[in-house]
Amino acid sequence: MPSYSFVLNGKPVTVEAPPDMPLLWVLRDLLHVTGPKYGCGVGVCRACTSHLDGDEIQPCVVPVADCTGREVTTIEGLADGDKLHPVQEAWLDQDVAQCGFCQPGQIMAAAALLKKTTRPTDADIDRIENVCRCGTYCRIREAIKKASQNI
Amino acid sequence: MARQLSRRKFVVYSLAASTLTVAAPLGCDGSKAEGAEPAVPASRRPSEVLARGTDEEMLVLEVTAANKVVVRLPRVEVGQGITTAAAMLIAEELDARLVDVHIPLADARAKGNQYTGGSNSVSSLYGPARELAALARAKLVTAAARRWHLPARTLRTKDTRVFAPDGRSATFGSLTASAARIRRPDVPSRPKPASRHRVIGRPTTRIDARDIVTGKATYAGDLAVAGAKPTVVARPPTLGGKVVSVDDRAARAMPGVHAVVRIAGGVAVVAESFHHAFKAKDALRIKWAPGPLASLSDAAIRSRLRAAVPRLGRPPRGSAQTQGEFEFAFVSHAPMEVLTAVADVRADRAEIWFSSQTPMDARVSIASAVGLPKAKVKVHVLRGGGSFGRRLNYDAAVEAALISKAARRPVKLMWSRGDDIRHGRMRPASHHRIRASHARGRVVAFAHSAASVSESDELSGASAQGRAGSVGARTASPLPSDHGLYNFGRVSGTSGSVELAMPLGAWRSVDSGTMRTAEEIIVDEVAEALGKDPVAFRRTTLRGKAVRAVLDKVATAGKWGRAMPAGQAQGVAVHEEYGSCVACLVELDATDPKNPRVTKVVMAADVGTAVNPRGLEAQLMGTAIDGISTVLQAGIHIDRGAVRESSYADFHYARQRHAPLRFEAHLMPSRREPGGAGELGVPAAAGAVANAYARATGSQPRRFPLNF
Numbered sequence: 134m135p136s137y138s139f140v141l142n143g144k145p146v147t148v149e150a151p152p153d154m155p156l157l158w159v160l161r162d163l164l165h166v167t168g169p170k171y172g173c174g175v176g177v178c179r180a181c182t183s184h185l186d187g188d189e190i191q192p193c194v195v196p197v198a199d200c201t202g203r204e205v206t207t208i209e210g211l212a213d214g215d216k217l218h219p220v221q222e223a224w225l226d227q228d229v230a231q232c233g234f235c236q237p238g239q240i241m242a243a244a245a246l247l248k249k250t251t252r253p254t255d256a257d258i259d260r261i262e263n264v265c266r267c268g269t270y271c272r273i274r275e276a277i278k279k280a281s282q283n284i
Numbered sequence: 285m286a287r288q289l290s291r292r293k294f295v296v297y298s299l300a301a302s303t304l305t306v307a308a309p310l311g312c313d314g315s316k317a318e319g320a321e322p323a324v325p326a327s328r329r330p331s332e333v334l335a336r337g338t339d340e341e342m343l344v345l346e347v348t349a350a351n352k353v354v355v356r357l358p359r360v361e362v363g364q365g366i367t368t369a370a371a372m373l374i375a376e377e378l379d380a381r382l383v384d385v386h387i388p389l390a391d392a393r394a395k396g397n398q399y400t401g402g403s404n405s406v407s408s409l410y411g412p413a414r415e416l417a418a419l420a421r422a423k424l425v426t427a428a429a430r431r432w433h434l435p436a437r438t439l440r441t442k443d444t445r446v447f448a449p450d451g452r453s454a455t456f457g458s459l460t461a462s463a464a465r466i467r468r469p470d471v472p473s474r475p476k477p478a479s480r481h482r483v484i485g486r487p488t489t490r491i492d493a494r495d496i497v498t499g500k501a502t503y504a505g506d507l508a509v510a511g512a513k514p515t516v517v518a519r520p521p522t523l524g525g526k527v528v529s530v531d532d533r534a535a536r537a538m539p540g541v542h543a544v545v546r547i548a549g550g551v552a553v554v555a556e557s558f559h560h561a562f563k564a565k566d567a568l569r570i571k572w573a574p575g576p577l578a579s580l581s582d583a584a585i586r587s588r589l590r591a592a593v594p595r596l597g598r599p600p601r602g603s604a605q606t607q608g609e610f611e612f613a614f615v616s617h618a619p620m621e622v623l624t625a626v627a628d629v630r631a632d633r634a635e636i637w638f639s640s641q642t643p644m645d646a647r648v649s650i651a652s653a654v655g656l657p658k659a660k661v662k663v664h665v666l667r668g669g670g671s672f673g674r675r676l677n678y679d680a681a682v683e684a685a686l687i688s689k690a691a692r693r694p695v696k697l698m699w700s701r702g703d704d705i706r707h708g709r710m711r712p713a714s715h716h717r718i719r720a721s722h723a724r725g726r727v728v729a730f731a732h733s734a735a736s737v738s739e740s741d742e743l744s745g746a747s748a749q750g751r752a753g754s755v756g757a758r759t760a761s762p763l764p765s766d767h768g769l770y771n772f773g774r775v776s777g778t779s780g781s782v783e784l785a786m787p788l789g790a791w792r793s794v795d796s797g798t799m800r801t802a803e804e805i806i807v808d809e810v811a812e813a814l815g816k817d818p819v820a821f822r823r824t825t826l827r828g829k830a831v832r833a834v835l836d837k838v839a840t841a842g843k844w845g846r847a848m849p850a851g852q853a854q855g856v857a858v859h860e861e862y863g864s865c866v867a868c869l870v871e872l873d874a875t876d877p878k879n880p881r882v883t884k885v886v887m888a889a890d891v892g893t894a895v896n897p898r899g900l901e902a903q904l905m906g907t908a909i910d911g912i913s914t915v916l917q918a919g920i921h922i923d924r925g926a927v928r929e930s931s932y933a934d935f936h937y938a939r940q941r942h943a944p945l946r947f948e949a950h951l952m953p954s955r956r957e958p959g960g961a962g963e964l965g966v967p968a969a970a971g972a973v974a975n976a977y978a979r980a981t982g983s984q985p986r987r988f989p990l991n992f
Contacts, residue, residue: 134539151539154559162514162557167506168499170669171558172620173701177933180620208499221497228489228898231906232363233496234620234669240497259941264932266620266670267363268909269902270943 139200141166142210148197156192156200157181160207168208168237172264179263182238182245183207189245208237211244220244223280231267239263243277252281296415296473303349304456304463306420307342308412310358310397341396343409345374345416347424351444351457353380355413356390358398359405360641361492362619362671363906364962365899366405368491370413372895376483377417377475378424379441380456382491392643392663400641401676401790403862403960406895410958414475422469427462428454429470436470478893478955487898492667504624504638504666505698512626512694513542514558515687518565519550519703522925524575524742524785527551531569538564543691549707552687554695562700576742576785577925585737585782585922586611589715592735592780596719600729600774603721606810610718610802611987613919614737615711616935617791621669622704623680627687628694633660638681639668646678650685672910673790677709705935706927708787710920712737716802720772720810727810727825730772734799735780742785769860770807770825792910793966796861801915804857804971805985808978818856818975819844830952831860834867834888837950842869842886848980851875852883855976859968862960864891868908868968870944872976878991880980882912882973885944887965892956901949904965908947911969913938915977919989936989 138147141164148163155174160166160183169192172180176194183192184206185199192205211218217225220243230236242263250257258274265273296308346354355374361367367387375382392398397408421441428446429436431454440447447453456463478484495501520526530551532544540560545552551568555561590609599605625638634656640646643663651661668675684697699707714736721729768775791797811821819839826832835858838844844854851874858867871884885908894900917936921928929935974985 151559154557158557158559161505162559165508167502170503170620171505171622171698173931173933174562175701175931175933177931178620178701208497212498217497224497225489225493228493228902230363230490230493230496231365231902232620232668232670233492233501234363234503236496237499255945261940264620264937264939265909266618266672266937267902268906268938268943270909270938270940271905271947272902273940274943274945 137197137201139202140204142206150197152196152198154197156195156197156205159197160192166207166209170234170237172235178235179242180235180238182241182263184241184245187248189242208241211240218244219283220247220276220280222283223276226279227272227276229269229272229276231269235263235265239265239273243273243280247277247281247284251284253277296419299344301346301464302461304347304420304423304460305344306416307344308416309341310343310408310412343412343416345420347420347456347460347463349457349460351384351455353378353385353444353456355385355387357387358390358393358396359400360389360639360665360668360675362400362639362668362675364405364903365490365896366400368488368899369406369895370409371491372483372488373409373413374417376481377414378421380444382483382488384444387491389665389667391665392647394658398644401673403962403964406958407863407960410895418475419469419473422471422473423463423466424456424459425471426466426469427459431459431462484893484895485897488896489898501667503621503669504626505621505696507626507637507696509626509628509637509694509696512628512696513554513556514561515552515554515684515695515697516558516561516565516700517547517550517552517683517697517703518568518570519707520572520575522572522575522578523707523787523927524577526573526575528571528573534569535564535567538567542693544568545687545690547683547686547690549683554687554691554693558698575925577922580784580922580925582922585713585784586715588782589713589735589737592782593715593717594733594778594780596717596731596733597776599719599721600723603723603728604813605719605721606806606813607717607719608802608806608809608984608986610716610805612714612798613989613992614713614922615791615914615918616705616920616929617672617674617709617789618705618932618935618937619668619670619672619674622701623699624697625681625684626694626696627681627684629654629685629688634685635662635664636681636685637664637666638678639666639671639675640678640681641671641675642678646681649678649682653682654685654689672792673794674709677789701932702930705920705929705931709789710787711791711797712788714798716799718802718806720806722810722814725814727770728773730770730775732777732799732803733779734777735782737784737786737788738781739788740783740785768827769831769858771827772825792907793963796859796967797914797970800859800967801970801974804967805974805978808975809984817845822856822858826858828860828865830890831858831865831867833952834858834865834890837888837952838867838869838886841888841948841950842884844869851980853976853979855972855974855979857968857971857975859964859971862964864889864959864961864964866904866964866968868911868965868972870972870976872973872980874977874980877981880916880977881942882944882976884946885969886948886950887968888950888952889961889964890952890954891961891964892954892959894951895958897951900951900961903962904949905947907963907965908969909938909943910966911973912942915970915973915988915990916942917989917991919992
């Protein structure tokens with residue numbers, strides 16, 4: 134089986150996997166990094182949202198072969214040690230989460246948005262497609278606005 | 285009933301242990317209790333409960349030597365915030381720091397009430413949890429008093445410590461062993477009066493919030509149970525379809541495949557990873573026989589429902605009629621976390637890990653499915669990634685157990701999103717016929733008859749096995765309008781049903797989500813027929829003071845009646861249930877009627893004491909999004925016996941762009957004991973959205989979701 138090397142949350146990793154194996158299952162089943170969640174497997178619900186070289190990706194539709202030599206960041210790698218990322222802090226401030234299952238993806242989507250758009254408008258935030266079945270959207274919006282002031 | 289029970293004096297007692305451990309019987313609503321016999325039948329006196337009490341039926345609190353307070357909760361956390369509310373009740377009475385209170389979820393028990401549902405968790409815990417913690421506190425104070433040779437009444441408690449007047453202090457953990465030996469505390473062990481509450485009623489962030497935002501919160505699929513391999517199931521294209529033949533040679537030959545087993549619901553593949561499992565599943569060559577509904581589509585279901593609605597009877601002589609027929613499509617629960625269960629079934633025992641609202645029933649069903657005595661089956665309850673009623677049923681757990689048994693190895697079964705949407709469960713489709721009769725400017729009779737789809741016994745496979753006996757789809761229940769929310773003269777109504785072999789389930793707010801929504805639409809239409817404003821009409825016809833107060837609150841806070849541009853409108857609705865009431869006002873922009881946007885939601889609720897106002901606000905926010913979704917765009921089609929939708933790409937639950945830009949929740953101050961809140965908001969939100977849409981577009985909304 135081919136092997137692939139990439140940087141995961143700041144540390145180099147090498148995995149043996151079929152080339153078409155989605156990054157999501159490489160992370161969850163081979164590396165036991167379970168922050169990114171399965172919610173649909175087709176890049177729609179975005180519960181697995183993570184970063185590849187700093188850009189938002191849905192690992193359920195990114196083959197591991199595409200990650201060679203690149204930097205993968207999951208929710209586990211967003212904080213700087215014990216110091217949470219401003220988006221995570223804002224999520225705590227607004228008490229955004231309910232069941233919590235989509236929130237790693239929501240946070241990673243918000244962090245990616247804020248990297249590109251430091252002062253997102255309501256229209257920018259409306260373009261986030263991540264599903265939250267508990268309906269925490271209003272608090273997500275407030276948390277993103279709050280985080281944008283602290284970045 | 286829950287409120288009557290919690291007003292009783294609970295008998296709380298101490299268990300023999302080396303650390304302070306106290307227990308209280310957990311009251312329950314007998315009609316909703318899980319299992320054959322409710323833990324505390326209403327007729328039984330608390331003293332009898334004490335006599336027959338066992339740890340199993342109890343809420344048990346332990347203070348550990350490490351200064352942690354641990355209460356194993358016989359409820360499941362699915363996002364509703366019950367672990368946070370329980371921790372707050374304990375922290376309040378114990379004067380413990382919230383971070384020192386741990387609320388793990390209890391394994392399935394043999395007896396008692398371990399049912400999460402009916403919006404009853406806070407009301408059922410409110411009395412026992414506080415009594416329990418108050419007794420523990422009294423014993424800890426007494427232990428400190430004896431250690432320091434001081435009168436117990438001079439001591440104070442704060443931050444998980446006991447303090448002496450001279451400034452000395454001792455942690456609860458350092459006192460727990462001696463407190464365990466105290467039979468009668470020297471200070472009263474009554475819970476605090478509401479006026480002294482400092483934790484209860486304080487808006488509090490979830491106790492698991494940090495775990496969630498760092499990705500540490502653990503769901504069934506995140507567990508690393510030794511040897512439990514990823515497992516998926518190939519399921520039929522139609523509901524209830526059957527395997528005719530399967531050629532699994534190609535699948536078995538694929539790398540990483542451990543087992544392929546036939547089960548009632550299809551063919552299961554156990555593999556090294558979910559990638560391997562999905563690939564091998566796709567390589568199975570299966571011939572399917574169509575399910576029992578193969579000739580049935582939405583149009584036929586709708587006409588059968590219409591025909592099953594009982595007649596309304598004659599209206600009062602001389603009255604004018606405002607009437608409507610309403611149709612609601614099936615709706616998937618679609619929790620974010622798909623059904624997942626880890627099962628390790630051996631010849632002589634079984635162990636299952638999953639998220640369940642009914643773990644006791646699940647345990648019995650799993651034991652019977654795999655042929656083991658109940659005592660040999662251990663069910664670990666995990667937090668769930670949403671539920672909305674879906675985890676009342678335990679389809680996936682039974683299935684996982686059967687696969688583990690057949691494959692002779694532990695498995696981690698996950699339903700795909702396609703499995704979840706295509707094979708249910710669903711809120712039943714329903715049809716409603718409502719008629720308000722009015723004369724001389726007021727309603728003199730109100731009739732509402734309805735029919736909904738109910739699950740027939742024909743259904744087989746995992747869905748049937750995972751059906752929760754006592755809490756399946758309720759269809760023949762009394763109509764919510766029987767409670768007399770409005771002063772509408774003679775209120776009548778009955779319900780009929782159409783039995784179909786479909787996997788159905790109770791969906792957040794159950795029958796009220798459709799029935800009361802439709803009624804709130806008719807209330808607006810009656811107001812219009814009588815030339816009255818919807819808020820003014822409700823204010824003069826609502827019976828209860830509390831529900832009038834929440835209506836007034838949203839009308840004021842939401843600036844009811846403010847001028848809106850063409851194509852935009854406000855809408856309002858109210859609801860009363862679970863000993864609570866709620867009002868919702870929305871503003872909706874239907875400039876493009878095919879793409880309406882709710883721009884603002886204002887809700888007000890009176891739920892009695894709100895243990896965690898921040899959590900309650902979150903629940904109301906969730907119900908607002910449920911109302912927006914189910915009224916405007918989220919539903920399930922049936923095409924020739926199969927579900928048309930297969931993911932969130934076509935099951936259009938709201939996204940950020942459909943959510944209101946502004947949301948406000950107003951909580952009415954109250955010293956009443958808590959009522960229910962988790963499901964409360966759905967009918968009011970749905971009704972308000974429909975009414976706003978009607979006013980914005982000049983239409984009469986009748987079939988939901990509107991854009992489907």
